[in-house]
Amino acid sequence: MSDETPARPAPRVGLVSLGCPKALVDSERILSRLRAEGYEFSRKYQGADVVIVNTCGFLDSAKAESLAAIGEAMAENGRVIVTGCMGAEPDAILARFPNVLAVTGPQQYEQVVAAVHQAAAPAHDPFLDLVPPQGIRLTPRHYAYLKISEGCSNRCSFCIIPHLRGDLVSRPAAEVLREAEQLVKAGVKELLVISQDTSAYGLDLKYAPSPFHDREVRAKFLDLARELGSLGAWVRLHYVYPYPHVDEVIALMAEGKVLPYLDIPFQHAAPNVLKAMKRPAAQEKTLERIKRWREICPNLAIRSSFIVGFPGESEDDFAFLLDWLKAAELDRVGCFKFEPVAGAAANALPDQVPDEVKAQRHRRLMETQQAISAKLLKRKVGSRQKVIIDAVTATGATGRSAADAPEIDGTVHVAARRPLKVGEIVTVKIERADAYDLHGSVVGY
Numbered sequence: 001m002s003d004e005t006p007a008r009p010a011p012r013v014g015l016v017s018l019g020c021p022k023a024l025v026d027s028e029r030i031l032s033r034l035r036a037e038g039y040e041f042s043r044k045y046q047g048a049d050v051v052i053v054n055t056c057g058f059l060d061s062a063k064a065e066s067l068a069a070i071g072e073a074m075a076e077n078g079r080v081i082v083t084g085c086m087g088a089e090p091d092a093i094l095a096r097f098p099n100v101l102a103v104t105g106p107q108q109y110e111q112v113v114a115a116v117h118q119a120a121a122p123a124h125d126p127f128l129d130l131v132p133p134q135g136i137r138l139t140p141r142h143y144a145y146l147k148i149s150e151g152c153s154n155r156c157s158f159c160i161i162p163h164l165r166g167d168l169v170s171r172p173a174a175e176v177l178r179e180a181e182q183l184v185k186a187g188v189k190e191l192l193v194i195s196q197d198t199s200a201y202g203l204d205l206k207y208a209p210s211p212f213h214d215r216e217v218r219a220k221f222l223d224l225a226r227e228l229g230s231l232g233a234w235v236r237l238h239y240v241y242p243y244p245h246v247d248e249v250i251a252l253m254a255e256g257k258v259l260p261y262l263d264i265p266f267q268h269a270a271p272n273v274l275k276a277m278k279r280p281a282a283q284e285k286t287l288e289r290i291k292r293w294r295e296i297c298p299n300l301a302i303r304s305s306f307i308v309g310f311p312g313e314s315e316d317d318f319a320f321l322l323d324w325l326k327a328a329e330l331d332r333v334g335c336f337k338f339e340p341v342a343g344a345a346a347n348a349l350p351d352q353v354p355d356e357v358k359a360q361r362h363r364r365l366m367e368t369q370q371a372i373s374a375k376l377l378k379r380k381v382g383s384r385q386k387v388i389i390d391a392v393t394a395t396g397a398t399g400r401s402a403a404d405a406p407e408i409d410g411t412v413h414v415a416a417r418r419p420l421k422v423g424e425i426v427t428v429k430i431e432r433a434d435a436y437d438l439h440g441s442v443v444g445y
């Protein structure tokens with residue numbers, strides 16, 4: 001019998017990650033830290049010593065989902081730490097679940113990790129436990145989200161993110177670039193740049209430069225996009241507002257440095273609704289701007305989201321929005337019915353729109369956009385598109401073109417003569433289109 005004390009098994013942590021890609025990035029950071037300290041992860045509640053629930057508190061429906069997830073984790077495991085956006089309202093959580101071990105707010109990584117230490121002390125020497133230098137990612141290996149800033153300095157009247165997450169805090173350019181470089185070295189083929197307001201990147205830092213390799217890189221949207229574009233991966237920009245300086249980034253798209261894709265949450269088009277929403281860049285002439293962007297980069301794909309039934313939205317305002325959509329010909333559109341979020345200024349606005357009118361406008365908008373989307377996709381039949389492979393199927397593969405972000409946009413169904421690999425980028429000849437997806441065959445590897 002050996003008289004060596006057997007090593008204590010590593011504690012296991014479970015994680016439930018709800019909400020947007022930004023919350024997913026927070027979850028990845030927490031897991032990376034814990035992995036570095038020797039924790040193991042459990043996919044089942046029963047196998048976990050403690051469960052972290054990363055919540056979303058943006059809409060009331062998201063809060064309800066978060067509370068349900070906490071309830072499930074409490075029932076199945078009973079040792080639960082709550083973090084994320086809803087963690088900014090500890091009273092609401094503790095009133096329902098007084099026995100949760102800890103409640104921490106968004107981006108409070110240190111507090112989450114400290115709470116995990118208390119619940120289940122680390123078993124390993126952190127110096128012996130190697131975390132891959134690119135950290136732990138919850139997205140498939142071939143794409144990764146890259147968060148360039150936290151918080152938001154806008155004050156949209158329907159949103160409580162600035163209240164939950166504070167004003168804009170940008171990461172220095174060199175820090176973002178080092179992370180991006182590690183990701184690419186680890187096999188990532190597509191970087192998805194996210195923040196609450198990507199076009200405002202660096203404003204808080206007064207565009208201060210930071211040293212990256214042999215050069216100084218300014219914390220500026222254009223400079224960062226150019227540097228990211230030189231790393232050899234696809235670069236996709238999310239949450240950009242239509243400010244004039246975005247024109248310069250469109251030129252990078254035309255040069256092929258970053259993907260010709262812009263995710264711009266316009267939310268509405270009627271000037272008085274935009275004003276009531278207090279949207280950033282509400283004064284910009286967006287149709288002219290889009291036209292100009294397409295002159296610079298003809299294959300630019302634009303995705304956006306809209307809110308219908310915002311307080312005060314008249315039938316005329318809504319008709320304005322539909323006309324605007326027909327003129328703008330956006331490639332991808334998401335639509336939400338206005339939902340009051342506890343604490344948002346918009347809740348106190350007069351002329352709330354009845355639910356049945358919201359539902360009817362939602363349907364009309366989606367029908368209008370479906371026709372636009374089908375027309376735009378049909379134009380692609382016969383063209384050749386670069387496609388990144390997401391999943392291999394029995395008959396070929398599914399992937400995405402430059403116009404499709406993962407999870408929110410369409411899919412390209414690909415037939416191929418030889419087996420394809422996830423993450424591979426191939427050239428596909430488009431043979432058929434339906435309302436949202438494309439179908440084609442590989443013509444180049």
Ligand code: SF4
Nearest residue numbers: 152154156159161196
């Ligand atoms: S830009 Fe507006 S909607 Fe987006 S996070 Fe900031 S305040 Fe909220």
